[in-house]
Amino acid sequence: MSDTRTAAPDAASVLEAARLVLERDLTLALRRRGQLVQPLAFFVIVTTLFPLAISPELARLREVAAGVLWVAALLASLLALEFLFRDDAYDGTLEQYALSGQPLTGLMFAKTAAHWLLTGLPLALMAPLAALSLGAPPDAVPGIVASVAVGTIALSLIGSIGAALTLGLRRSGVLLALLTLPLSLPVLIFGARASELAIHGEPYVAPLELLAALAVLGITLAPLASAAAVRISLE
Amino acid sequence: MPREGLEVENLHLWRGEHHVLRGVGFALPRGGCLHVTGPNGAGKTSLLRAACGLLYPESGRLLWDGRDVHEDLPTFHSVLMYIGHEAPLKADLSARENLRYWIGTRRRIGRDTLGAALQRVGATAWSERPARTLSAGQRRRVALAALSLLLVPLWLLDEPTTNLDAEGQQLVGTLIEEHLARGGLVLAATHHELPLPRSRVQRLELTHE
Structure with a gap:
């Protein structure tokens, strides 16, 4: 007879649970590629609109390249944010996570990590293409990739708080943007600065470090906040 | 020695302006099964969700093995399984x-x-x-x-027999009986009959008033 008095001896650790949550979100995203491609397509389209609207002169485009790149990246990552928790809230998955006995913070971190792997990382990989078409020199590519990669980590984490807070609302898109964009301003400022310095061939480590500091701050605090917000939304 | 099992004392729950649970209380020992019945909107689901700590009641206590579950929710959650009326499937x-x-x-x-x-x-x-x-x-x-x-010891089941054919309903009965036999507890909310011998089941009737 199995002992029903305590939790099972083969209970999963929080790391195992988080790994499964991550794997599940990645599997789901690969089965529904449409959602995956949307932010990327948006990013590419927005950045290719600028040469048409401003001027095809690379020298002029180069002046605005960093800003265009970063505004497009920010909006693209925002686009995917609405789906971060929504489906899981509808079908009761979040409820099961909250009742799993595992720290919800850890599971939220895993979900946010999956979100970054599916939006932030592809954006960082696409960024060189967009940058080159905006007149950035090839030497700037490492700096741009690094700044977008690190910056989107912070964006995903900040966004996870907004996404969790707006879970109970039906049309959350605009409110989510209003909540998330002001908090994302530091990321935008340092990210654009790092990219701009990279484009001009100057050292860009200082703003990149500040971006990394923001990402670390997000990693420590954002999962706590989104876990709390999810619990409230379940009530 | 504290009492083993789940105890609910004088639970009051409000949802907005609506006083859903008005002083609900019961004690469910190990090996016990409680069938919560009542018309639609009487608060069956709310009672289940409050009993697993998802809803915070305005007053009343929820005890597991004699200890207030809100002192340590993760530990309480690790001994329970809640299945809502929709299975959480992707x-x-x-x-x-x-x-x-x-x-x-x-x-x-x-x-x-x-x-x-x-x-x-x-x-x-x-x-x-x-x-x-x-x-x-x-x-x-x-x-x-x-x-x-x-x-896990504590099962909280919302409408466990809905949508199941006769054989499926019997399966629910068998699973519950096996669980009770190994000392488990079952809290089931449904307005159907549970596929179990009546002698095994306590009943709790919720009403609107």
Whole structure:
């Protein structure tokens, strides 16, 4: 007879649970590629609109390249944010996570990590293409990739708080943007600065470090906040 | 020695302006099954959700083995399994994958254990199909497989027999009886009869007033 008095001896650790949550979100995203491609397509389209609207002169485009790149990246990552928790809230998955006995913070971190792997990382990989078409020199590519990669980590984490807070609302898109964009301003400022310095061939480590500091701050605090917000939304 | 099992004392719960639970109380010992009945909107689901600590009642106490569960919710959650009236399945994952990701966050399970649980609920033939193509009864059966995989003491079941055929309902009865026999507790909210001998079941009737 199995002992029903305590939790099972083969209970999963929080790391195992988080790994499964991550794997599940990645599997789901690969089965529904449409959602995956949307932010990327948006990013590419927005950045290719600028040469048409401003001027095809690379020298002029180069002046605005960093800003265009970063505004497009920010909006693209925002686009995917609405789906971060929504489906899981509808079908009761979040409820099961909250009742799993595992720290919800850890599971939220895993979900946010999956979100970054599916939006932030592809954006960082696409960024060189967009940058080159905006007149950035090839030497700037490492700096741009690094700044977008690190910056989107912070964006995903900040966004996870907004996404969790707006879970109970039906049309959350605009409110989510209003909540998330002001908090994302530091990321935008340092990210654009790092990219701009990279484009001009100057050292860009200082703003990149500040971006990394923001990402670390997000990693420590954002999962706590989104876990709390999810619990409230379940009530 | 504190009393073992689940105790609910004088629970009052408000949802907005609506006083849903008005002083509900019961004691469920080990091996006990409580059938919560009542008309639609009487607060059956709210009682279940309050009993697993998802809803915070305005007043009243919830005790597990004599200790207030709100002092340590994660520990309480690790001894319970709550299944709402919709099984939390992802449309794009198969029944097997759904179970693996759902139960895997709580317990290490091997392929064989998973296969045996699926077989038990008669899901072997369709366990690889995406959940999108499953009927409501089949989705219910996946939830039953989840229940049988996770050997936690306290089961909270919302409408466990809905959408199931006669054989499926009997399966619910058998699973509950086995669980009670090993000292488990079951709190089931349904306005149907539970497929169990009446002598095994306590009843709690919720009303609007």
